[in-house]
Amino acid sequence: MQQTIHIQCPTELLKGLQVSAEAFAELIKLQAAMALFKQGQISSGMAAKWLNMPRVTFLMLAMETGAELLDNTPEDFEMETALLSNHWLTHFGCCRNDPTFDQLEVEIAKYRRQREENDEKT
Numbered sequence: 001m002q003q004t005i006h007i008q009c010p011t012e013l014l015k016g017l018q019v020s021a022e023a024f025a026e027l028i029k030l031q032a033a034m035a036l037f038k039q040g041q042i043s044s045g046m047a048a049k050w051l052n053m054p055r056v057t058f059l060m061l062a063m064e065t066g067a068e069l070l071d072n073t074p075e076d077f078e079m080e081t082a083l084l085s086n087h088w089l090t091h092f093g094c095c096r097n098d099p100t101f102d103q104l105e106v107e108i109a110k111y112r113r114q115r116e117e118n119d120e121k122t
Contacts, residue, residue, distance in 0.1 A: 033058075038067050 007028070014024055033047040037058075042050075048058035063069065 030061075034062060034065055034067070037062060038065075 009021070009024065014021060017024065019027070030051060033042070033050055036042045037044060037047045044059050044062065045055050047062075048055040051058060059069065
């Protein structure tokens with residue numbers, strides 16, 4: 001369910017910015033989403049959904065405007081470098097704490113070897 005919020009805006013402001021009311025509304029929405037995200041009041045996913053854009057696009061915009069996506073703690077660094085070392089977590093990050101995740105990676109490698117062997121035979 002969506003809600004519409006009406007705000008008053010002097011015509012001179014729109015003329016001064018040389019934007020339409022619709023474009024100004026989109027600007028205000030973007031600025032509000034960015035501010036709420038930076039303050040930790042909404043997630044990047046919620047902000048992206050509100051702005052109707054991919055989450056990665058929102059995160060790139062957030063970084064361009066100075067948002068810090070990590071606290072730069074040793075724990076954040078360890079978590080991020082662990083993700084980089086295991087490319088499967090890019091796609092299956094929700095499985096990060098699953099004790100069988102490493103076994104999944106082994107099974108995928110085994111399946112690929114079998115496929116390659118079958119392809120070579122044909």
